Amino acid sequence: MIIYYGTPSIETERLLLQKFTLTDTQAAFDNWLSDERVSDNRVSAAHQSVSETKERMNRILSDYESEEFCYWAIKLNESGELIGEIDLYDMEEATGNCEVSYSLGYRWWNKGYGTEALRAVVEFGFTKMKLHKISAAHNTDNPASGRVMNKAGMMQEGTIRDMIRNSKNQYKDCAVYGVLQEDYFSENNGNRYILNLSI
Incomplete structure (x- = not known):
């Protein structure tokens, strides 16, 4: 059975994952949504x-x-700058399975932030929410996102043709x-990516 905590604050080595506020609107628009x-x-x-x-x-x-x-805002620990978002969704009570998605602003690509955020959310999902499986998908013409998923412990299970229409x-x-x-x-043998968790 899934245990729900809403959206608690999660701190990693370089990031703070927390709830969005209305004051994040302009930065979200500027940094990735536009x-x-x-x-x-x-x-x-x-x-x-x-x-x-x-x-x-x-x-x-x-x-x-x-x-x-x-649904978390991804912010840099030192500056508090908003750089992206990540969420768990489509929770299935019958299986304990769900999906994860994320977006990062272009300026923060290829710096390991996506992997760090995804690892933390996966760890939270398994250790606290008691999820059974977490899935994700990326466009095949965006292989960098696949590398993020792989580094977070995910393995590719297949390819679905015409899965989305943009x-x-x-x-x-x-x-x-x-x-x-x-x-x-x-596979993690006790390794933890979450430094602080506020539930």
Whole structure:
């Protein structure tokens, strides 16, 4: 059975994962939601105005009322700068399985931040929420995201043709990854990525 904690604050070596606030709206718009380089790897189109981002942010904030909602802002520990987002979703009570997705602003690509955030959320999902399996997918033309998933302990399980259709009406094949709780614990041998967890 899944144990829900909502969206607690998680601290790693370089990052702080925490709930969004309305004051994050402009930074989210500037840093990734308005960037075509990021939206090319997302289903939703790049935001054209900050009002779109504010509407999206208001939906997220209202969803925090549910303990089943797990949606983090990714911020740099030292500066507090907002660099991305990560969430657990599609929780299945019958199986204990769910999915994870994440986005980082272009300026912070290839610096290991995605891997660090994903490792922390996977660890939280398995150790605290008692999830059985966490899955993720990426467009096959975005192999860098697959490397992030692999470094976080996930293995590729297959490729699904035309899994998504993006905002430009293009179908995209997606590589599907997953990690089981038992494999995560056996491979990590007690290694922990979370420094502090506020539940």
